[in-house]
Amino acid sequence: MIDLELTEEHEALVDTLRGWGQREVAPKIHDLDRQHRFERDFLRQMADLQLLGVCIPEELGGAGMDYISLGLACEELEYLDTHLRVIMSVHVALNSMTLWCWGTPEQKRKYLLPQAKGEKIATYGLTEPNAGSDAVGIQTTAVRKGDRYVLNGEKIWISLADVADNFLVIAWTDQDKKKKRDHSGLSAFIVERGFKGFASYTIKEKWGILAGNTGGFSMQDLEVPADNRVGEEGEGFKIAMFALENGRYTVAAGATGLIRACLDASVAYARGRKAFGVPIGEHQLVKEMIARMVAGFEYSRLLWLRAAWLKNAGKPNTRETALAKWIACEQSETAAADAVQSDLVRPQDQACHHVAGVARADHVPPGVGRIAGVHPDGIAVDTARRLAGVGLAGGAAGADLDLQAVTDGLVDRLRGDLVLGVVGQL
Secondary structure, three states, rough: OOOOOOHHHHHHEEEHHHHHHHHHHHHHHHHHHHHOOOOHHHHHHHOOHHHHOOOOOOHHHOOOOOOOHHHHHHHHOOOOOOOOOHHHHHHHHHHHHHHHHOHHHHHHHHHHHHHHOOOOOOOOOOOOOOOOOOOOHHOOOOEEEEEEEEEEEEEEEEOOOOOOEEEEEEEOOHHHHHHHOOOHEEEEEEOOOOOOEEEEEEEOOOOOOOOOEEEEEEEEEEEEHHHHHEOOOOOOHHHHHHHHHHHHHHHHHHHHHHHHHHEEEEHHHHHHOOOEEHHHHHHHHHHHHHHHHHHHHHHHHHHHHHHHHHHHHOOOHHHHHHHHHHHHHHHHHHHHHHHHHHOOOOOHHHHHHHHHHHHHOOOOOOOHHHHHHHOHHHHHHHHHHHHHHHOOOOOOOOOOOHHOOOOHHHHHHHHHOOHHHHOOOO
């Protein structure tokens, strides 16, 4: 039986988050965004609301709610600002949920329980300077020495890099398989900030998510106890893909909240501004744009709710989660473009600055936006053209670029993510 009604528990969660957001976040977020400043106190407040363990069982320190609750939390948080949803993505989805499913009882006691309570903050380390979606392209190594592993390498574009206490790190434990790009040579580890050889930094002047903390960290001869390995040696790739799938789910739900933020800001402005003697909301073109936002919100929400239902039922949901993330991110970008480029909100408005600044950034992680599509070659060509147009390949905009070389490289990188449909069943 299909029931699209939210439960009383779900409604109460939404009401609580909206009240908190209007009191604590909305008055500050514009200035935080402009100042590129991360507000650490939001973490404490989110912990008090039990958001940092929303779907983790109560016996492990969490709130014991379901996956729909996680999605609703992400939707409401991204309505306020994307960096709040990003906290849920890396702390809850990528790290804590992975430890819940893959961790040993001791790892859950030592790491997951304080993370679910919000006493410790966690994040995820896969991306490197020369490897993003290409998981087997990472260079970080973990060499076994007695009862410890020695890690060396660098991770970049890590959310909460300068804030988190615990890091779920993917590294090569089999150097022969590393040379062959055989993913069964990857393993996963829990790294603490306090381990000797760990150093982190913050990246400034980003394109979006300006109130969030994004950076990187390095590990130089960093020793990790063997007890901190998550899963068996060689299971790192499966663990990484498991984590990314949960991350995609939170991005899908969050992007849906961003669409609603665009919609609410646009409707408010369309009612108040007049052109040709009537509110601009009376003009057909504006009505069409707003209708497109409504449609985008509705089917984006239905897609992530479908994925949530499958998760709650314990059923495979790789395809549904990827589809929800892809469509919701596409629609959030379209909604933001309509709101800003069509002058539905004023440039000085907080809402306008919010949706314009984060919509494109929200489209990218985790798994690199267009990789969630269906045809790798077409995706690669389109991405290569975007790179050529905006100069992200190392040169200024309009610089010469070997389009075919970039395309070939992207196709190779995409193939790694295409195994999600298989890995998700493991």
